[in-house]
Amino acid sequence: MAVSMHSIIxxxxxxxxxxxxxxxxxxxxxxxxxxTPGNDLVIAHDGVSRVAGEITAHRxxxxxxxxxxxxxxxxxxxxxxxxxxxxxxxxxxAPIPFEFSRVVLPAxxxxxxxxxxxxxxxxxxxxxxxxxxxxxxAPAFALDRTKRYFAVLAALCEPxxxxxxxxxxxxxxxxxxxxxxxxxxxxxxxxxxxxxxxxVKLRLRPGPDTPVPGQRxxxxxESLVSLALRFDLVRExxxxxxxxxxxxxxxx
Amino acid sequence: xxGSTHGQPYAVPVPKGxxxxxxxxxxxxxxxxxxxxxxxxxxxxxxELPPSAALKFLPTGTRTPRQLHHLRELAEREVELLKRLRxxxxxxxxxxxxxxxxxxxxxxxxxxxxxxxxxxxxDILLDQAPAPASGPALLAQIxxxxxxxxxxxxxxxxxxxxxxxxxxxxxxxLADFNTAAELEGTHAYSPVFATPDxxxxxxxWPEVSERGTRIRPTADIWAYGVLxxxxxxxxxxxxxxxTEARADAAMRYARGAEELRLSPRLPAVWQQIIxxxxxxxxxxxxxxxxxxxxxxxEEAAGVTGSARLPRLRPRRWRRPALxxxxxxxxxxxxxTVTYAIMRDxxxxxxxxxxxxxxxxxFSEQNGNGDMCAWEGDDPDWLSGRETCMWTADRPxxxxxxxxxxxxxxxxxxxxxGRDYTPVGEDITxxxxxxxxxxTSQHAQGNLAGTYAPLSHRLIEHCGDSGDxxxxxxxxxxxxxxx
Numbered sequence: 001m002a003v004s005m006h007s008i009i010x011x012x013x014x015x016x017x018x019x020x021x022x023x024x025x026x027x028x029x030x031x032x033x034x035x036t037p038g039n040d041l042v043i044a045h046d047g048v049s050r051v052a053g054e055i056t057a058h059r060x061x062x063x064x065x066x067x068x069x070x071x072x073x074x075x076x077x078x079x080x081x082x083x084x085x086x087x088x089x090x091x092x093x094a095p096i097p098f099e100f101s102r103v104v105l106p107a108x109x110x111x112x113x114x115x116x117x118x119x120x121x122x123x124x125x126x127x128x129x130x131x132x133x134x135x136x137x138a139p140a141f142a143l144d145r146t147k148r149y150f151a152v153l154a155a156l157c158e159p160x161x162x163x164x165x166x167x168x169x170x171x172x173x174x175x176x177x178x179x180x181x182x183x184x185x186x187x188x189x190x191x192x193x194x195x196x197x198x199x200v201k202l203r204l205r206p207g208p209d210t211p212v213p214g215q216r217x218x219x220x221x222e223s224l225v226s227l228a229l230r231f232d233l234v235r236e237x238x239x240x241x242x243x244x245x246x247x248x249x250x251x252x
Numbered sequence: 253x254x255g256s257t258h259g260q261p262y263a264v265p266v267p268k269g270x271x272x273x274x275x276x277x278x279x280x281x282x283x284x285x286x287x288x289x290x291x292x293x294x295x296x297x298x299x300e301l302p303p304s305a306a307l308k309f310l311p312t313g314t315r316t317p318r319q320l321h322h323l324r325e326l327a328e329r330e331v332e333l334l335k336r337l338r339x340x341x342x343x344x345x346x347x348x349x350x351x352x353x354x355x356x357x358x359x360x361x362x363x364x365x366x367x368x369x370x371x372x373x374x375d376i377l378l379d380q381a382p383a384p385a386s387g388p389a390l391l392a393q394i395x396x397x398x399x400x401x402x403x404x405x406x407x408x409x410x411x412x413x414x415x416x417x418x419x420x421x422x423x424x425x426l427a428d429f430n431t432a433a434e435l436e437g438t439h440a441y442s443p444v445f446a447t448p449d450x451x452x453x454x455x456x457w458p459e460v461s462e463r464g465t466r467i468r469p470t471a472d473i474w475a476y477g478v479l480x481x482x483x484x485x486x487x488x489x490x491x492x493x494x495t496e497a498r499a500d501a502a503m504r505y506a507r508g509a510e511e512l513r514l515s516p517r518l519p520a521v522w523q524q525i526i527x528x529x530x531x532x533x534x535x536x537x538x539x540x541x542x543x544x545x546x547x548x549x550e551e552a553a554g555v556t557g558s559a560r561l562p563r564l565r566p567r568r569w570r571r572p573a574l575x576x577x578x579x580x581x582x583x584x585x586x587x588t589v590t591y592a593i594m595r596d597x598x599x600x601x602x603x604x605x606x607x608x609x610x611x612x613x614f615s616e617q618n619g620n621g622d623m624c625a626w627e628g629d630d631p632d633w634l635s636g637r638e639t640c641m642w643t644a645d646r647p648x649x650x651x652x653x654x655x656x657x658x659x660x661x662x663x664x665x666x667x668x669g670r671d672y673t674p675v676g677e678d679i680t681x682x683x684x685x686x687x688x689x690x691t692s693q694h695a696q697g698n699l700a701g702t703y704a705p706l707s708h709r710l711i712e713h714c715g716d717s718g719d720x721x722x723x724x725x726x727x728x729x730x731x732x733x734x
Binding site for chain 2: 120
């Protein structure tokens with residue numbers, strides 16, 4: 001069994017796929033900056049400090065230190081309708097509360113960015129009361145029902161929840177159409193991105209590699225839907241989400 | 253089963269006085285993540301079933317067909333394990349029923365496990381009296397239960413105080429096998445449920461497949477280490493005031509970024525045992541299986557024990573479920589009950605179940621029915637560390653001494669009395685040799701089926717003269733071969 005104990009995923013700019021994601025676990029640090037030695041993530045731009053900052057995984061969230069002398073970094077929540085956190089120059093260990101973050105570094109008139117995901121954010125199990133969660137048996141998955149990925153998962157599960165257990169899965173285009181009323185900016189790439197993210201978040205064991213990207217995506221969709229239905233991650237009542245507007249404004 | 257009853261998503265309300273089969277529901281006992289447990293009274297008491305039991309209702313009904321798929325799977329898992337596995341430290345299931353009651357749609361289709369009635373669970377005891385003086389003795393029995401489970405090829409997957417039941421006589425039973433899984437090779441697939449404070453670091457954020465999470469017996473070893481620390485000191489072994497903080501500490505510890513610092517209140521003799529259970533990786537924990545662990549735990553607890561273990565390994569292959577439908581329409585109006593699993597539908601497949609180096613007694617002829625197995629002597633079958641409880645009211649009908657020649661113990665002698673003492677006919681019968689019977693190594697065969705021994709011991713050989721067959725002594729029936 002591959003033991004993967006990371007809680008934070010850093011997606012470099014121009015990332016070519018999960019292979020180039022940087023993963024860190026609780027207590028681990030990742031430095032970023034202009035030069036190769038000393039930095040785990042290199043942002044090659046003259047406007048970026050040599051040693052620009054540091055990300056530390058802390059439980060299921062992360063903290064950001066701004067090592068630059070003059071630049072304020074902005075951490076945006078791309079699904080948060082403009083929600084953001086400003087991290088002033090020299091600020092150490094600023095906690096970042098978002099599941100998805102875009103770290104924006106101003107650099108001589110350019111805005112450079114990279115993404116950080118915190119897929120282990122916890123949510124109390126459906127209908128469970130407060131209490132001592134550590135002692136309670138709980139599903140190992142925690143999905144945020146207000147996130148886009150949940151709407152995408154619900155749309156993927158919809159035919160099997162409403163009709164036959166072996167109904168064919170919707171295509172990405174069909175999912176885009178289905179979500180359009182509640183998410184006007186939905187696009188093929190945004191939906192595919194969310195499918196990829198779900199596979200990462202649910203720690204789906206990668207299936208055998210197939211060279212054809214379409215087949216790979218299809219296999220991923222199949223696995224996600226069977227997992228979601230088997231463990232009741234999506235239920236019939238969740239399909240209401242597909243018609244109600246998603247609370248946050250569309251940014252993708 | 254936990255003591256908490258508030259805010260449980262799957263609580264099953266059952267009215268007092270409700271009838272399920274022969275059982276009348278009394279007060280609720282506990283409500284857990286997936287089920288509610290009620291006390292119940294046997295309305296048709298007889299020799300077979302006790303006057304009271306605990307009824308565990310799992311909401312597997314048909315009212316919301318697509319929504320509670322995983323509950324059905326969890327219920328099936330528990331029924332499957334309890335049906336196939338009988339061991340002294342595992343809760344015993346008397347029968348499993350399915351409610352058929354269209355007038356109560358919230359109950360219709362519910363799975364009901366009729367279980368041994370316990371007095372309470374360990375978490376309640378720990379709430380009332382943290383670090384109880386009985387802790388070491390309880391831990392020895394819990395380890396024994398875990399050993400019985402692993403020995404039979406299962407992983408519990410959710411060992412914690414709420415799943416350890418305490419019986420009236422103070423003994424311990426492991427319960428709640430919803431997440432238990434049978435090993436397939438070195439792994440088992442467990443549904444993706446966990447109790448974070450008892451989950452080993454490698455499973456805190458596990459990879460999953462459509463079948464669930466892959467778990468190994470070392471996950472139970474870790475949980476045992478946490479449980480032992482909690483029982484003995486009243487605190488978790490990893491630092492932190494919240495579950496998240498402790499999970500974080502577990503990750504750092506597993507990565508080597510932090511040392512394990514066990515409570516100084518922990519008695520010295522337990523320090524190393526718990527540290528071994530809490531070895532950071534599966535590979536390191538794999539060196540400490542429940543057999544070696546049990547020996548060390550019993551020593552630490554000062555419990556006199558032996559290495560022997562009744563071998564209650566279930567059959568390795570499946571057969572179609574034995575389903576007998578019994579309409580019990582007379583009970584409580586329109587309620588009918590499907591008897592899915594009958595209580596004595598235990599493993600029943602012959603002598604091959606008897607492990608090497610063991611002597612095995614069976615409740616049916618030809619090595620069928622219930623089996624009790626020992627690696628050594630037992631001075632009292634009905635009490636002590638090892639018991640063979642079905643012999644309290646049923647005779648033994650066949651025997652197999654699957655011994656090891658190198659021990660030089662060529663026979664097993666058995667007695668109607670405790671402590672290898674002859675009783676009644678053992679004394680009066682001619683040529684009795686003051687024992688009930690004796691069976692030689694490698695011999696198997698049917699017995700008269702009129703008695704059950706109370707003790708047995710391994711001896712050099714059954715007889716020194718040719719006055720009888722070498723295999724099984726006088727009470728053997730005419731047909732000694734299977």
